[in-house]
Amino acid sequence: MVPTKVKNADTSATIEADGKPVGKVGAKVRPLTRIQREKQNVILEAALEVFAVHGFRGSTIDQIADVAGMSKPNLLYYFPRKEEIHRRLISELLVTWLAPLREMDADGDPFPEIRSYIRRKLEMARDYPRESRLFANEMLQGAPHIIEMIEVDLKNLVDEKAGILLGWMDEGKLARTDPYHLIFSIWATTQHYADFDVQVRAVLGPSRGGEGRFEDAARYLEQLFLYGLTPRSKP
Amino acid sequence: MVPTKVKNADTSATIEADGKPVGKVGAKVRPLTRIQREKQNVILEAALEVFAVHGFRGSTIDQIADVAGMSKPNLLYYFPRKEEIHRRLISELLVTWLAPLREMDADGDPFPEIRSYIRRKLEMARDYPRESRLFANEMLQGAPHIIEMIEVDLKNLVDEKAGILLGWMDEGKLARTDPYHLIFSIWATTQHYADFDVQVRAVLGPSRGGEGRFEDAARYLEQLFLYGLTPRSKP
DNA sequence: AAGAATTTTGACCAGTTGGAAAAATGTTAG
Protein backbone atom coordinates (compact mmCIF):
# COMPACT_ATOMS: atom_id res chain seq x y z
CA MET A 1 0.00 0.00 0.00
CA VAL A 2 1.54 3.23 -1.08
CA PRO A 3 1.10 5.74 1.71
CA THR A 4 -0.49 8.83 0.24
CA LYS A 5 1.62 11.09 2.42
CA VAL A 6 -1.36 11.73 4.64
CA LYS A 7 -2.97 14.73 3.05
CA ASN A 8 -5.37 15.46 5.80
CA ALA A 9 -2.78 15.48 8.51
CA ASP A 10 -1.23 18.34 6.60
CA THR A 11 -4.48 20.23 6.43
CA SER A 12 -4.89 19.92 10.17
CA ALA A 13 -2.21 22.58 10.42
CA THR A 14 -4.22 24.86 8.19
CA ILE A 15 -7.43 24.71 10.17
CA GLU A 16 -7.84 27.66 12.47
CA ALA A 17 -9.48 27.51 15.86
CA ASP A 18 -12.75 28.73 14.41
CA GLY A 19 -12.79 25.75 12.07
CA LYS A 20 -12.52 27.75 8.89
CA PRO A 21 -10.07 26.10 6.49
CA VAL A 22 -7.52 28.56 5.16
CA GLY A 23 -5.16 26.46 3.07
CA LYS A 24 -3.11 27.80 0.20
CA VAL A 25 -5.20 28.72 -2.86
CA GLY A 26 -5.80 25.70 -4.99
CA ALA A 27 -4.89 23.27 -2.24
CA LYS A 28 -7.56 20.60 -2.00
CA VAL A 29 -8.99 21.05 1.48
CA ARG A 30 -10.89 18.08 2.69
CA PRO A 31 -13.19 18.53 5.68
CA LEU A 32 -11.94 16.88 8.86
CA THR A 33 -13.04 13.31 9.37
CA ARG A 34 -14.88 12.24 12.49
CA ILE A 35 -11.77 10.57 13.85
CA GLN A 36 -9.68 13.64 13.18
CA ARG A 37 -12.07 15.85 15.08
CA GLU A 38 -12.30 13.46 17.99
CA LYS A 39 -8.61 12.74 18.28
CA GLN A 40 -7.61 16.34 17.94
CA ASN A 41 -9.86 17.15 20.85
CA VAL A 42 -8.46 14.33 22.93
CA ILE A 43 -4.95 15.59 22.20
CA LEU A 44 -5.76 19.20 22.96
CA GLU A 45 -7.36 18.15 26.21
CA ALA A 46 -4.31 16.13 27.20
CA ALA A 47 -1.94 18.88 26.14
CA LEU A 48 -3.83 21.41 28.22
CA GLU A 49 -3.41 19.15 31.21
CA VAL A 50 0.33 18.87 30.69
CA PHE A 51 1.22 22.35 29.46
CA ALA A 52 -0.73 23.95 32.30
CA VAL A 53 1.53 22.28 34.81
CA HIS A 54 4.93 22.15 33.16
CA GLY A 55 4.84 24.94 30.61
CA PHE A 56 5.82 24.53 26.99
CA ARG A 57 9.47 23.61 27.37
CA GLY A 58 8.87 21.46 30.42
CA SER A 59 6.30 19.29 28.66
CA THR A 60 7.13 16.42 26.34
CA ILE A 61 5.18 14.96 23.46
CA ASP A 62 5.51 11.57 25.10
CA GLN A 63 3.82 12.89 28.20
CA ILE A 64 0.97 14.38 26.23
CA ALA A 65 0.58 11.25 24.12
CA ASP A 66 0.49 9.24 27.30
CA VAL A 67 -2.29 11.31 28.82
CA ALA A 68 -4.12 11.25 25.51
CA GLY A 69 -3.82 7.45 25.47
CA MET A 70 -2.01 7.12 22.17
CA SER A 71 1.49 6.63 20.83
CA LYS A 72 3.79 9.54 20.09
CA PRO A 73 3.90 8.97 16.33
CA ASN A 74 0.15 8.70 16.34
CA LEU A 75 -0.16 12.02 18.08
CA LEU A 76 2.29 13.55 15.64
CA TYR A 77 0.07 12.36 12.84
CA TYR A 78 -2.55 14.84 14.00
CA PHE A 79 -0.28 17.67 15.07
CA PRO A 80 2.95 17.48 13.17
CA ARG A 81 4.78 19.62 15.72
CA LYS A 82 4.60 20.25 19.41
CA GLU A 83 4.37 23.97 18.82
CA GLU A 84 1.25 23.47 16.75
CA ILE A 85 -0.62 22.01 19.71
CA HIS A 86 0.46 24.81 21.96
CA ARG A 87 -0.49 27.48 19.45
CA ARG A 88 -3.96 26.04 19.09
CA LEU A 89 -4.50 25.96 22.83
CA ILE A 90 -3.22 29.46 23.40
CA SER A 91 -5.19 31.11 20.64
CA GLU A 92 -8.42 29.42 21.68
CA LEU A 93 -7.66 30.40 25.24
CA LEU A 94 -7.42 34.14 24.77
CA VAL A 95 -10.86 34.31 23.22
CA THR A 96 -12.68 32.52 26.03
CA TRP A 97 -10.48 34.11 28.62
CA LEU A 98 -11.57 37.62 27.80
CA ALA A 99 -15.23 36.86 27.25
CA PRO A 100 -16.24 37.88 30.79
CA LEU A 101 -14.64 41.29 30.48
CA ARG A 102 -16.30 41.83 27.11
CA GLU A 103 -19.65 41.43 28.78
CA MET A 104 -19.15 44.42 31.06
CA ASP A 105 -21.83 46.77 29.85
CA ALA A 106 -21.63 50.55 29.83
CA ASP A 107 -25.41 50.80 30.10
CA GLY A 108 -25.55 48.80 33.28
CA ASP A 109 -24.88 50.11 36.77
CA PRO A 110 -21.32 49.83 37.98
CA PHE A 111 -21.81 47.63 41.00
CA PRO A 112 -23.96 44.96 39.46
CA GLU A 113 -21.62 44.93 36.47
CA ILE A 114 -18.43 44.70 38.49
CA ARG A 115 -20.00 42.23 40.85
CA SER A 116 -21.02 39.86 38.09
CA TYR A 117 -17.68 40.30 36.36
CA ILE A 118 -15.97 39.13 39.53
CA ARG A 119 -18.40 36.22 39.81
CA ARG A 120 -17.79 35.15 36.25
CA LYS A 121 -14.04 35.32 36.64
CA LEU A 122 -14.25 33.34 39.84
CA GLU A 123 -16.37 30.73 38.14
CA MET A 124 -13.78 30.43 35.43
CA ALA A 125 -11.06 29.96 38.03
CA ARG A 126 -13.18 27.20 39.53
CA ASP A 127 -14.29 25.51 36.33
CA TYR A 128 -11.27 26.06 34.09
CA PRO A 129 -8.24 26.08 36.35
CA ARG A 130 -6.03 24.47 33.72
CA GLU A 131 -6.74 27.24 31.27
CA SER A 132 -5.89 29.75 33.94
CA ARG A 133 -2.60 28.03 34.65
CA LEU A 134 -1.74 27.74 31.00
CA PHE A 135 -2.26 31.47 30.74
CA ALA A 136 -0.21 32.12 33.87
CA ASN A 137 2.61 29.97 32.55
CA GLU A 138 2.65 31.92 29.34
CA MET A 139 2.76 35.19 31.28
CA LEU A 140 5.59 34.05 33.52
CA GLN A 141 7.65 33.36 30.44
CA GLY A 142 7.03 36.83 29.13
CA ALA A 143 4.12 35.84 26.87
CA PRO A 144 6.40 34.89 23.96
CA HIS A 145 3.57 33.39 21.93
CA ILE A 146 0.88 35.99 22.48
CA ILE A 147 2.65 39.22 23.14
CA GLU A 148 1.20 40.92 20.08
CA MET A 149 -2.33 39.80 20.95
CA ILE A 150 -1.80 41.15 24.45
CA GLU A 151 -0.47 44.43 23.13
CA VAL A 152 -3.26 44.90 20.61
CA ASP A 153 -6.47 42.99 21.29
CA LEU A 154 -6.22 42.85 25.06
CA LYS A 155 -5.00 46.41 25.36
CA ASN A 156 -7.83 47.71 23.17
CA LEU A 157 -10.42 45.81 25.16
CA VAL A 158 -9.07 47.06 28.46
CA ASP A 159 -8.83 50.61 27.15
CA GLU A 160 -12.46 50.43 26.19
CA LYS A 161 -13.59 49.05 29.52
CA ALA A 162 -11.40 51.48 31.42
CA GLY A 163 -13.27 54.18 29.53
CA ILE A 164 -16.56 52.78 30.76
CA LEU A 165 -15.28 52.74 34.32
CA LEU A 166 -14.10 56.34 33.99
CA GLY A 167 -17.54 57.27 32.72
CA TRP A 168 -19.13 55.76 35.83
CA MET A 169 -16.67 57.64 37.99
CA ASP A 170 -17.57 60.90 36.25
CA GLU A 171 -21.20 60.22 36.97
CA GLY A 172 -20.32 59.77 40.62
CA LYS A 173 -21.52 56.18 40.60
CA LEU A 174 -18.08 54.75 41.33
CA ALA A 175 -15.20 55.93 43.49
CA ARG A 176 -12.66 57.85 41.48
CA THR A 177 -9.63 55.65 41.10
CA ASP A 178 -7.34 54.09 38.52
CA PRO A 179 -9.52 51.95 36.23
CA TYR A 180 -6.57 49.92 34.89
CA HIS A 181 -5.35 48.88 38.29
CA LEU A 182 -8.95 48.18 39.21
CA ILE A 183 -9.15 45.68 36.39
CA PHE A 184 -5.77 44.21 37.33
CA SER A 185 -6.95 43.68 40.87
CA ILE A 186 -10.00 41.77 39.68
CA TRP A 187 -7.87 39.56 37.49
CA ALA A 188 -5.35 38.97 40.23
CA THR A 189 -7.78 38.16 43.01
CA THR A 190 -9.88 35.78 40.96
CA GLN A 191 -7.19 33.94 39.02
CA HIS A 192 -5.32 33.45 42.27
CA TYR A 193 -7.81 30.75 43.20
CA ALA A 194 -6.87 28.74 40.13
CA ASP A 195 -3.16 29.43 39.86
CA PHE A 196 -2.32 29.17 43.56
CA ASP A 197 -4.91 26.54 44.32
CA VAL A 198 -2.50 24.31 46.27
CA GLN A 199 -1.57 27.15 48.52
CA VAL A 200 -5.15 28.22 49.08
CA ARG A 201 -6.20 24.70 49.98
CA ALA A 202 -3.22 24.11 52.22
CA VAL A 203 -3.72 27.34 54.13
CA LEU A 204 -7.47 26.93 54.52
CA GLY A 205 -6.97 23.39 55.71
CA PRO A 206 -9.27 20.46 55.13
CA SER A 207 -12.18 22.02 56.99
CA ARG A 208 -12.52 25.18 54.91
CA GLY A 209 -10.58 24.23 51.80
CA GLY A 210 -13.40 22.36 50.12
CA GLU A 211 -15.57 23.58 47.28
CA GLY A 212 -17.07 26.16 49.60
CA ARG A 213 -13.93 28.23 49.30
CA PHE A 214 -15.18 29.74 46.08
CA GLU A 215 -18.36 30.96 47.71
CA ASP A 216 -16.35 32.37 50.60
CA ALA A 217 -14.05 34.07 48.14
CA ALA A 218 -16.96 35.53 46.24
CA ARG A 219 -18.47 36.94 49.41
CA TYR A 220 -15.18 38.36 50.59
CA LEU A 221 -14.30 39.93 47.24
CA GLU A 222 -17.73 41.46 46.94
CA GLN A 223 -17.27 43.19 50.23
CA LEU A 224 -13.71 44.21 49.46
CA PHE A 225 -14.59 45.82 46.16
CA LEU A 226 -17.70 47.45 47.55
CA TYR A 227 -16.62 48.84 50.87
CA GLY A 228 -13.02 47.87 51.50
CA LEU A 229 -12.05 47.02 55.04
CA THR A 230 -13.28 50.08 56.86
CA PRO A 231 -15.79 49.02 59.49
CA ARG A 232 -19.29 50.31 58.89
CA SER A 233 -21.90 50.98 61.50
CA LYS A 234 -24.81 48.57 61.42
CA PRO A 235 -27.65 49.88 59.25
CA MET B 1 47.51 13.44 40.48
CA VAL B 2 44.97 11.27 42.18
CA PRO B 3 41.72 13.19 42.33
CA THR B 4 40.66 13.35 45.95
CA LYS B 5 37.05 12.84 44.97
CA VAL B 6 36.45 16.51 45.64
CA LYS B 7 35.44 16.47 49.25
CA ASN B 8 34.21 20.00 49.40
CA ALA B 9 31.96 19.64 46.44
CA ASP B 10 30.29 16.92 48.43
CA THR B 11 29.91 19.09 51.46
CA SER B 12 28.21 21.73 49.38
CA ALA B 13 25.24 19.45 49.44
CA THR B 14 25.32 19.37 53.20
CA ILE B 15 25.37 23.12 53.74
CA GLU B 16 21.94 24.42 54.53
CA ALA B 17 20.67 27.81 53.46
CA ASP B 18 21.57 29.29 56.81
CA GLY B 19 25.18 28.23 56.30
CA LYS B 20 25.28 25.81 59.17
CA PRO B 21 27.09 22.62 58.15
CA VAL B 22 25.09 19.55 58.99
CA GLY B 23 27.12 16.68 57.61
CA LYS B 24 26.99 13.17 59.00
CA VAL B 25 28.62 12.79 62.41
CA GLY B 26 32.32 12.27 62.03
CA ALA B 27 32.42 13.60 58.47
CA LYS B 28 35.22 16.10 58.14
CA VAL B 29 33.49 19.36 57.23
CA ARG B 30 35.78 21.97 55.76
CA PRO B 31 34.58 25.53 55.64
CA LEU B 32 33.72 26.77 52.17
CA THR B 33 36.56 28.39 50.29
CA ARG B 34 36.30 31.91 48.90
CA ILE B 35 35.84 30.55 45.37
CA GLN B 36 33.17 28.13 46.49
CA ARG B 37 31.18 30.86 48.13
CA GLU B 38 31.49 33.15 45.14
CA LYS B 39 30.74 30.58 42.49
CA GLN B 40 27.81 29.13 44.36
CA ASN B 41 26.28 32.57 44.47
CA VAL B 42 26.90 33.15 40.79
CA ILE B 43 25.24 29.83 40.03
CA LEU B 44 22.27 30.45 42.27
CA GLU B 45 21.80 33.87 40.70
CA ALA B 46 21.90 32.39 37.21
CA ALA B 47 19.61 29.55 38.18
CA LEU B 48 17.08 31.96 39.63
CA GLU B 49 17.05 33.81 36.33
CA VAL B 50 16.43 30.63 34.37
CA PHE B 51 14.11 28.71 36.70
CA ALA B 52 11.92 31.77 37.20
CA VAL B 53 11.12 31.83 33.51
CA HIS B 54 11.08 28.20 32.42
CA GLY B 55 10.32 26.30 35.59
CA PHE B 56 12.32 23.33 36.80
CA ARG B 57 11.75 20.90 33.97
CA GLY B 58 11.92 23.56 31.30
CA SER B 59 15.35 24.72 32.41
CA THR B 60 18.59 23.00 31.48
CA ILE B 61 21.90 22.89 33.30
CA ASP B 62 23.55 24.11 30.13
CA GLN B 63 21.37 27.19 30.12
CA ILE B 64 22.16 27.95 33.75
CA ALA B 65 25.86 27.35 33.23
CA ASP B 66 25.74 29.66 30.27
CA VAL B 67 24.15 32.47 32.23
CA ALA B 68 26.58 31.82 35.06
CA GLY B 69 29.45 32.04 32.60
CA MET B 70 30.92 28.62 33.20
CA SER B 71 30.93 25.14 31.70
CA LYS B 72 28.35 22.55 32.62
CA PRO B 73 30.79 20.16 34.31
CA ASN B 74 32.22 23.08 36.21
CA LEU B 75 28.78 24.00 37.46
CA LEU B 76 28.14 20.39 38.40
CA TYR B 77 31.27 20.51 40.50
CA TYR B 78 29.55 22.96 42.81
CA PHE B 79 26.06 21.51 42.69
CA PRO B 80 26.24 17.83 41.84
CA ARG B 81 22.62 17.77 40.70
CA LYS B 82 20.18 20.13 39.10
CA GLU B 83 17.68 19.44 41.84
CA GLU B 84 20.16 20.62 44.44
CA ILE B 85 20.28 24.10 42.94
CA HIS B 86 16.54 24.29 42.81
CA ARG B 87 16.13 23.09 46.36
CA ARG B 88 18.53 25.72 47.64
CA LEU B 89 16.72 28.49 45.80
CA ILE B 90 13.31 27.38 46.94
CA SER B 91 14.15 26.97 50.58
CA GLU B 92 15.89 30.34 50.76
CA LEU B 93 12.92 31.81 48.97
CA LEU B 94 10.23 30.83 51.42
CA VAL B 95 12.00 32.49 54.30
CA THR B 96 12.39 35.87 52.64
CA TRP B 97 9.05 35.56 50.98
CA LEU B 98 7.16 35.39 54.21
CA ALA B 99 9.16 37.99 56.07
CA PRO B 100 6.71 40.83 55.32
CA LEU B 101 3.77 38.92 56.72
CA ARG B 102 5.72 38.04 59.84
CA GLU B 103 6.12 41.71 60.54
CA MET B 104 2.39 42.32 60.85
CA ASP B 105 2.07 43.32 64.47
CA ALA B 106 -0.91 42.64 66.70
CA ASP B 107 -0.09 45.68 68.81
CA GLY B 108 -0.26 48.07 65.87
CA ASP B 109 -3.40 49.51 64.38
CA PRO B 110 -4.96 47.54 61.55
CA PHE B 111 -4.79 50.10 58.77
CA PRO B 112 -1.20 51.16 59.18
CA GLU B 113 -0.25 47.52 59.54
CA ILE B 114 -2.16 46.34 56.48
CA ARG B 115 -1.09 49.36 54.50
CA SER B 116 2.59 48.78 55.13
CA TYR B 117 2.20 45.05 54.51
CA ILE B 118 0.81 45.86 51.08
CA ARG B 119 3.64 48.32 50.48
CA ARG B 120 6.27 45.79 51.43
CA LYS B 121 4.77 43.11 49.24
CA LEU B 122 4.58 45.54 46.36
CA GLU B 123 8.21 46.48 46.86
CA MET B 124 9.13 42.83 46.76
CA ALA B 125 7.23 42.41 43.51
CA ARG B 126 9.17 45.37 42.13
CA ASP B 127 12.61 44.48 43.48
CA TYR B 128 12.50 40.69 43.40
CA PRO B 129 10.30 39.75 40.47
CA ARG B 130 12.34 36.63 39.70
CA GLU B 131 11.76 35.29 43.17
CA SER B 132 8.07 35.94 42.76
CA ARG B 133 8.01 34.08 39.47
CA LEU B 134 10.00 31.18 40.86
CA PHE B 135 7.41 30.90 43.58
CA ALA B 136 4.55 31.18 41.11
CA ASN B 137 6.08 28.48 38.94
CA GLU B 138 6.32 26.19 41.92
CA MET B 139 2.68 26.85 42.81
CA LEU B 140 1.46 26.22 39.28
CA GLN B 141 3.06 22.82 39.41
CA GLY B 142 1.31 22.00 42.64
CA ALA B 143 4.22 22.98 44.90
CA PRO B 144 5.86 19.54 44.66
CA HIS B 145 9.02 20.67 46.44
CA ILE B 146 7.52 22.75 49.22
CA ILE B 147 4.13 21.32 49.87
CA GLU B 148 4.94 20.32 53.43
CA MET B 149 6.41 23.73 54.23
CA ILE B 150 3.27 25.30 52.83
CA GLU B 151 1.08 23.00 54.84
CA VAL B 152 2.95 23.53 58.08
CA ASP B 153 5.03 26.69 58.30
CA LEU B 154 2.98 28.85 56.00
CA LYS B 155 -0.31 27.60 57.37
CA ASN B 156 0.76 28.25 60.93
CA LEU B 157 1.92 31.74 60.11
CA VAL B 158 -1.29 32.57 58.30
CA ASP B 159 -3.39 31.08 61.07
CA GLU B 160 -1.60 33.31 63.54
CA LYS B 161 -2.03 36.44 61.45
CA ALA B 162 -5.64 35.60 60.69
CA GLY B 163 -6.08 35.48 64.45
CA ILE B 164 -4.70 38.99 64.74
CA LEU B 165 -7.03 40.21 62.02
CA LEU B 166 -9.98 38.60 63.77
CA GLY B 167 -8.94 40.34 66.95
CA TRP B 168 -9.03 43.68 65.22
CA MET B 169 -12.43 42.87 63.81
CA ASP B 170 -13.71 42.04 67.27
CA GLU B 171 -12.47 45.40 68.49
CA GLY B 172 -14.42 47.05 65.69
CA LYS B 173 -11.27 48.43 64.13
CA LEU B 174 -11.63 46.43 60.96
CA ALA B 175 -14.61 45.40 58.89
CA ARG B 176 -15.77 41.91 59.76
CA THR B 177 -14.78 39.65 56.92
CA ASP B 178 -12.84 36.50 56.11
CA PRO B 179 -9.25 37.06 57.28
CA TYR B 180 -7.85 34.23 55.13
CA HIS B 181 -9.29 35.53 51.92
CA LEU B 182 -8.17 38.98 52.97
CA ILE B 183 -4.60 37.75 53.09
CA PHE B 184 -5.03 35.91 49.79
CA SER B 185 -6.21 39.10 48.15
CA ILE B 186 -3.15 40.99 49.31
CA TRP B 187 -0.88 38.27 47.99
CA ALA B 188 -2.71 38.12 44.70
CA THR B 189 -2.88 41.84 44.00
CA THR B 190 0.74 42.53 44.84
CA GLN B 191 2.40 39.50 43.27
CA HIS B 192 0.41 40.13 40.13
CA TYR B 193 2.75 43.02 39.31
CA ALA B 194 5.73 40.68 39.26
CA ASP B 195 4.20 37.55 37.77
CA PHE B 196 2.08 39.21 35.09
CA ASP B 197 4.48 42.04 34.48
CA VAL B 198 4.39 41.71 30.68
CA GLN B 199 0.65 41.97 30.68
CA VAL B 200 0.61 44.94 33.01
CA ARG B 201 3.15 46.82 30.91
CA ALA B 202 1.44 45.97 27.65
CA VAL B 203 -1.98 47.08 28.88
CA LEU B 204 -0.73 50.28 30.49
CA GLY B 205 1.20 51.12 27.35
CA PRO B 206 4.50 52.95 27.12
CA SER B 207 3.16 56.14 28.69
CA ARG B 208 1.98 54.65 31.97
CA GLY B 209 3.86 51.36 32.02
CA GLY B 210 7.13 52.78 33.38
CA GLU B 211 8.39 52.53 36.91
CA GLY B 212 5.57 54.78 38.06
CA ARG B 213 3.18 51.88 37.76
CA PHE B 214 4.17 50.63 41.19
CA GLU B 215 3.31 53.92 42.81
CA ASP B 216 0.00 53.97 40.96
CA ALA B 217 -0.66 50.42 42.09
CA ALA B 218 0.17 51.30 45.69
CA ARG B 219 -2.23 54.24 45.64
CA TYR B 220 -4.98 52.21 44.04
CA LEU B 221 -4.61 49.25 46.38
CA GLU B 222 -4.57 51.48 49.40
CA GLN B 223 -7.89 52.94 48.40
CA LEU B 224 -9.33 49.56 47.48
CA PHE B 225 -8.48 47.98 50.80
CA LEU B 226 -9.54 51.01 52.77
CA TYR B 227 -12.80 52.05 51.18
CA GLY B 228 -13.49 49.79 48.24
CA LEU B 229 -15.11 51.33 45.21
CA THR B 230 -18.13 52.99 46.78
CA PRO B 231 -18.00 56.70 46.06
CA ARG B 232 -17.60 58.87 49.16
CA SER B 233 -18.77 62.40 49.54
CA LYS B 234 -15.97 64.98 49.71
CA PRO B 235 -14.93 65.74 53.29
C1' DA C 1 -16.72 -6.94 -1.16
C1' DA C 2 -12.90 -4.34 -3.17
C1' DG C 3 -10.22 -0.53 -3.71
C1' DA C 4 -8.94 3.79 -1.87
C1' DA C 5 -8.10 6.50 1.79
C1' DT C 6 -7.16 7.06 6.57
C1' DT C 7 -5.15 5.74 10.92
C1' DT C 8 -1.91 3.24 13.80
C1' DT C 9 2.32 1.04 14.78
C1' DG C 10 7.24 -0.06 15.26
C1' DA C 11 11.73 0.82 14.09
C1' DC C 12 14.66 4.32 13.74
C1' DC C 13 17.53 8.83 13.96
C1' DA C 14 20.02 12.94 15.16
C1' DG C 15 20.34 16.32 18.69
C1' DT C 16 19.91 17.36 23.55
C1' DT C 17 20.10 16.41 28.38
C1' DG C 18 21.81 15.23 33.04
C1' DG C 19 25.70 13.57 34.67
C1' DA C 20 30.49 10.66 35.39
C1' DA C 21 35.52 10.17 35.08
C1' DA C 22 39.90 11.55 34.60
C1' DA C 23 43.32 14.50 33.35
C1' DA C 24 45.12 19.24 33.50
C1' DT C 25 45.59 23.47 35.75
C1' DG C 26 45.36 26.70 39.86
C1' DT C 27 45.75 28.01 44.68
C1' DT C 28 47.42 28.02 49.16
C1' DA C 29 49.22 26.62 53.78
C1' DG C 30 53.35 25.34 55.78
Add this chain to the structure above:
DNA sequence: CTAACATTTTTCCAACTGGTCAAAATTCTT
Protein backbone atom coordinates in the same frame (compact mmCIF):
# COMPACT_ATOMS: atom_id res chain seq x y z
C1' DC D 1 58.95 26.42 47.07
C1' DT D 2 56.18 22.52 47.16
C1' DA D 3 52.88 19.16 48.49
C1' DA D 4 48.13 18.89 49.15
C1' DC D 5 44.19 20.31 47.92
C1' DA D 6 40.75 22.93 44.89
C1' DT D 7 39.16 24.06 40.38
C1' DT D 8 38.57 23.64 35.51
C1' DT D 9 38.54 21.37 31.14
C1' DT D 10 38.05 17.51 28.05
C1' DT D 11 35.98 13.52 26.82
C1' DC D 12 32.47 10.56 27.19
C1' DC D 13 27.86 8.17 27.96
C1' DA D 14 23.19 6.52 28.48
C1' DA D 15 18.64 8.19 28.55
C1' DC D 16 15.48 11.25 26.60
C1' DT D 17 13.70 14.39 23.12
C1' DG D 18 11.28 15.91 18.89
C1' DG D 19 10.46 14.03 14.80
C1' DT D 20 10.63 10.70 10.32
C1' DC D 21 9.30 6.83 7.61
C1' DA D 22 7.44 2.76 5.67
C1' DA D 23 4.59 -0.92 6.59
C1' DA D 24 0.50 -2.76 8.69
C1' DA D 25 -4.14 -2.27 10.21
C1' DT D 26 -8.36 -0.10 9.96
C1' DT D 27 -12.18 2.55 8.10
C1' DC D 28 -14.77 4.56 4.19
C1' DT D 29 -16.84 4.71 -0.19
C1' DT D 30 -18.85 2.72 -3.92
